[in-house]
Amino acid sequence: MKLEEEIKQSKFETERQKAILNVIYTANWIGSIQHKIFKKYKLTSPQYNVLRILRGKFPDPLTVSSIQERMLDKMSNASRLVDKLVEKGYAERSTCMYDRRQVDVVITSAGQKLLKEIEPELLDFHNAEMVLTEQDAAAVNEALDKIRG
Amino acid sequence: MKLEEEIKQSKFETERQKAILNVIYTANWIGSIQHKIFKKYKLTSPQYNVLRILRGKFPDPLTVSSIQERMLDKMSNASRLVDKLVEKGYAERSTCMYDRRQVDVVITSAGQKLLKEIEPELLDFHNAEMVLTEQDAAAVNEALDKIRG
DNA sequence: TTTGTTTCTATGTTTAAACATTTAATCGAC
DNA sequence: GTCGATTAAATGTTTAAACATAGAAACAAA
Numbered sequence: 001m002k003l004e005e006e007i008k009q010s011k012f013e014t015e016r017q018k019a020i021l022n023v024i025y026t027a028n029w030i031g032s033i034q035h036k037i038f039k040k041y042k043l044t045s046p047q048y049n050v051l052r053i054l055r056g057k058f059p060d061p062l063t064v065s066s067i068q069e070r071m072l073d074k075m076s077n078a079s080r081l082v083d084k085l086v087e088k089g090y091a092e093r094s095t096c097m098y099d100r101r102q103v104d105v106v107i108t109s110a111g112q113k114l115l116k117e118i119e120p121e122l123l124d125f126h127n128a129e130m131v132l133t134e135q136d137a138a139a140v141n142e143a144l145d146k147i148r149g
Numbered sequence: 150m151k152l153e154e155e156i157k158q159s160k161f162e163t164e165r166q167k168a169i170l171n172v173i174y175t176a177n178w179i180g181s182i183q184h185k186i187f188k189k190y191k192l193t194s195p196q197y198n199v200l201r202i203l204r205g206k207f208p209d210p211l212t213v214s215s216i217q218e219r220m221l222d223k224m225s226n227a228s229r230l231v232d233k234l235v236e237k238g239y240a241e242r243s244t245c246m247y248d249r250r251q252v253d254v255v256i257t258s259a260g261q262k263l264l265k266e267i268e269p270e271l272l273d274f275h276n277a278e279m280v281l282t283e284q285d286a287a288a289v290n291e292a293l294d295k296i297r298g
Numbered sequence: 299t300t301t302g303t304t305t306c307t308a309t310g311t312t313t314a315a316a317c318a319t320t321t322a323a324t325c326g327a328c
Numbered sequence: 329g330t331c332g333a334t335t336a337a338a339t340g341t342t343t344a345a346a347c348a349t350a351g352a353a354a355c356a357a358a
Binding site: 001002003006009014015016017018019020021022023024025026027028029030031032056070072073074075126131132134135136137138139140141143144145146147148149 | 150151152158163164165166167168169170171172173174175176177178179180181205219221222224275280281283284285286287288289290292293294295296297298
């Protein structure tokens, strides 16, 4: 559906201006669908994101600050997100050997199991809802990378 | 900059999967820059969005539910957003004539003045940061509209 | 009119985001 | 070594988001 219809705005001044709103609107749209999936597992979207980051380095640990660097939403508080994951048994914390200011975080096997449960549902959504071909998607990626300079 | 470098992930399984993350990441990126601009005027991004919606109908009023329909983030609470705008003098509320359940909301002249102040700054950002041509932007818009079905 | 149902907005409550500050560890200059 | 500066993570506090629920008005049927 065209953005104009979805937000009931008749026209945009430029395609570039529309693209800005379109990116924000589409991100909200994707986010709200994924949110429903995460909710079944009592996870938030940033928490899921951190789990994926941790799995990407497993079995190596990541410090809180390096998690923050890799997060999609860099404004949110990595320390508190790790807190939640540790509470739920999906991650473990230990003080870093070389620098006692730093904290090493590792995903647990429970965390890995959880990711394996959630992933098929997310893929189903991507496949069912996204009509994009790989070429279209590649064009989007190129353009978005350009937007961010 | 490519998404892989920004979030320090080496590869993606498909372009489509990358496109999902790219949309979310880019929306956060745009949002955080705009947030800095809005902050100078003590507005939040959803509040700015509502003001734009109200101006779009001025001098006609909009009910709270029709504002909600047009909002980019449809999950947030339009009633409380209008509250904040009324507090600040940027909007006015009055009960609807033919249906006393509904509430008519109109942008004030102070609200319109505020929008005129903020807009040039947003346009500066769009022009300075966005390297996209109109054709590129049009392609993004087409693809994002496709993503949402 | 009355009763039940739906619609529109407001409100209550729990949780997280945003932002600043604190505490502890490290580093560098002297 | 000491001192100040810097960095990493945690914590405190204020504000808003998320979600459910309530309350008032409209509507429809008996």
